[in-house]
Amino acid sequence: MERNIESFTKEDIDSFIAKNVDALLLVDVNADTYKTIKKGGLFDAFLEEGGSYHDLIEKLWFHLSGKIDKITENYQVFVPTYGKFSGKYSKRLKILENDTPHAVQMTIYPIDENYYIIILDELGNSEYMQDFLTNDKVTTIQNTYLFSMYIDLFKDSTSSLSITEISDDTVHSSIKYSEWRLMIVNMIWPDDRATFLERTDPEYLKSHLMPGRTSSFDCLMQNLEGKFIWVKLTFSRAETNNAEEDFRYVFMVQDINENSVQLMSTLKKYEELALKDALTEVFNHGRIETEIYNAIEIIHRTDRKISLMMFDIDFFKTVNDTFGHAVGDMTLKHFAYLIRHYFKNRNAVVGRWGGEEFVAVCYDSDLEKAKEYASEIKDKIEADDFKVAGKITTSIGVTEIVKNDDFNMAFERMDKALYKAKSDGRNCVRTEE
Secondary structure, eight states: OOOOGGGOOHHHHHHHHHHHOSEEEEEETTTTEEEEEEEOTTHHHHOOSEEEHHHHHHHHHOBOTTSSSBOOGGGGGGHHHHTOOSSOEEEEEEEEETTEEEEEEEEEEESSSSEEEEEEEEOOHHHHHHHHHHHHHHHHHHTTEEEEEEEETTTTEEEEEEETTTOSSOBOOOOOHHHHHHHHGGGBOGGGHHHHHHHTOHHHHHHHOOTTOEEEEEEEEEOTTSOEEEEEEEEEEOOOTTTTTOOEEEEEEEEOHHHHHHHHHHHHHHHHHHHBOTTTOSBOHHHHHHHHHHHHHHHHHSOOOEEEEEEEETTHHHHHHHHOHHHHHHHHHHHHHHHHHHTTTTTEEEEEEETTEEEEEEETOOHHHHHHHHHHHHHHHHHSOOGGGOOOOEEEEEEEOOTTOOHHHHHHHHHHHHHHHHHTTSSSEEEOO
């Protein structure tokens, strides 16, 4: 029998809704509890008969986008913020059950400030796919923005809080800005926390950011998976008619990790090129000189033992004159390789001082230990085959840095020891105290 619209009553509609909604819950916010009035379909397994409202909010949307994994513990501080509503509220959720994604429409009706009615309905596959594809496009455009909110420093308030990886929607939170700073500081890399607290301080923002201006800084921050990534934190002060007394800001967190990692890798590459000798791939003159200065400073401050040694390839001019500079370069490269390889696990830094001279800064080595190292290196070089150049030997001068040394004093002793080794017939080790 056909019915017209006039024949439907309020009771008919109420009955239809009661029969067809997938889940109906009653929440007591103050008691942090919920009670499941009705559940079916997906929610038979997903929902308990009752429990903690905090846990329910966490379960509904505090997981990583598209994953069942929960977000890292530090972000749990925002759970209560997502569970408070002052008016009717509706949003689309993505729930994973048995690794299968489900699209759910959630509608919340506050009875008063303490009690809510929550209605959950699973959407059909076609609706879900349309929703998924739409969100995927939005995510592609905005995937670098992880977090945003509106700040009023005069009221010490925040609003329109949005954590993108949890939800595309904003939350009308009641959290104070002063409280938010202390909550989020735990997510900042320890070395960056002082800068974060300084740059987010209300008085700093008031004095350093004029209306219409934007300020940003980069730091390491924990993402929802608990990993520290590079982000850009940006504050933008709103332009208003009462500019002198109106302190309102938009705050955003942007994911810049991929670009930052690439940039740092490139900088590291050029840093190494700037500090290394292009031919031998050990440190260049400037860098090994800095290492000696640093070692002397360490001796002044600690009781650590550090020694210096200088190598000179014996009769290297003869190699160049006999076989040419190409063979000379090959000889220098192989000589440097042998020294570098020997010291690889012996806590020493090697550099080319110039020409055929090389220097090693040997940490945690007194004079006797350094002399032992030098003798072993000398023997290895003499026993090695330098191919075209044939047999190569080296003279080595060794000294230990002492408390009253400056650079010139330590270097002159090392140089004097090397001169003694060359004067005593070369292919030997001499020390100077």
